[in-house]
Amino acid sequence: MSPRKAAALDGGDLSLREHLIATAQRMIAERGTAGLTVRAIAQEAGVAGGVLYNHFADKEELIALALRAHATAIMRGLGALPEPGTGTVEANLRAYVVHGMALHGRMVPALTGLIATPEVLARFAELSDPGRDWRHRLRDYLDAERGLGRIDPGAPVDAVTSMIVGACHEPVLSTLFQGRGIAEPAARYYEDDLVAAVLRGIGPREPAAPDPA
Numbered sequence: 001m002s003p004r005k006a007a008a009l010d011g012g013d014l015s016l017r018e019h020l021i022a023t024a025q026r027m028i029a030e031r032g033t034a035g036l037t038v039r040a041i042a043q044e045a046g047v048a049g050g051v052l053y054n055h056f057a058d059k060e061e062l063i064a065l066a067l068r069a070h071a072t073a074i075m076r077g078l079g080a081l082p083e084p085g086t087g088t089v090e091a092n093l094r095a096y097v098v099h100g101m102a103l104h105g106r107m108v109p110a111l112t113g114l115i116a117t118p119e120v121l122a123r124f125a126e127l128s129d130p131g132r133d134w135r136h137r138l139r140d141y142l143d144a145e146r147g148l149g150r151i152d153p154g155a156p157v158d159a160v161t162s163m164i165v166g167a168c169h170e171p172v173l174s175t176l177f178q179g180r181g182i183a184e185p186a187a188r189y190y191e192d193d194l195v196a197a198v199l200r201g202i203g204p205r206e207p208a209a210p211d212p213a
Contacts, residue, residue: 034112097168
């Protein structure tokens with residue numbers, strides 16, 4: 001271990017396992033996951049390559065843990081989401097959409113190198129905490145607002161959740177499969193228009209009743 005990395009551990013704030021996860025997380029944040037190797041992580045962490053296997057079952061476990069830490073850091077930086085029954089449903093939904101767009105947009109660099117490594121994505125999903133996961137929180141928010149009577153009691157919250165999540169996923173998928181220069185920017189999906197479509201739908205409006213006067 002290099003003197004610089006050893007000094008970072010001497011304070012006792014991080015175990016070597018935590019140091020390795022933090023190192024891989026920082027590398028993911030700076031350069032994504034494409035080409036991320038055990039040798040590169042070990043070199044950045046200031047340890048011998050074989051040390052990683054003393055603390056993780058394999059490279060995939062380390063990257064999945066680092067990716068989860070990266071996602072958690074992003075979500076923490078985006079701030080709190082609205083609680084059911086506060087503010088207006090329209091403003092709250094917009095906050096969820098803005099949060100989702102930002103979350104997925106910032107995760108793109110970390111995901112582009114994982115298309116060929118589904119085992120990492122599977123382990124990343126296993127580490128998810130539904131209580132903090134944005135998608136589950138959105139679904140729970142809609143369900144709670146339905147229970148409070150602030151949206152239609154028959155509102156299909158699962159379908160609405162999928163609609164909003166899909167709108168936030170689309171820019172990510174476009175970038176992954178078409179390339180950053182070809183994909184439509186997320187700004188095309190105006191948050192206000194998406195929220196309006198959710199709340200008011202796209203069916204024809206009933207004509208206004210004539211003024212009896």
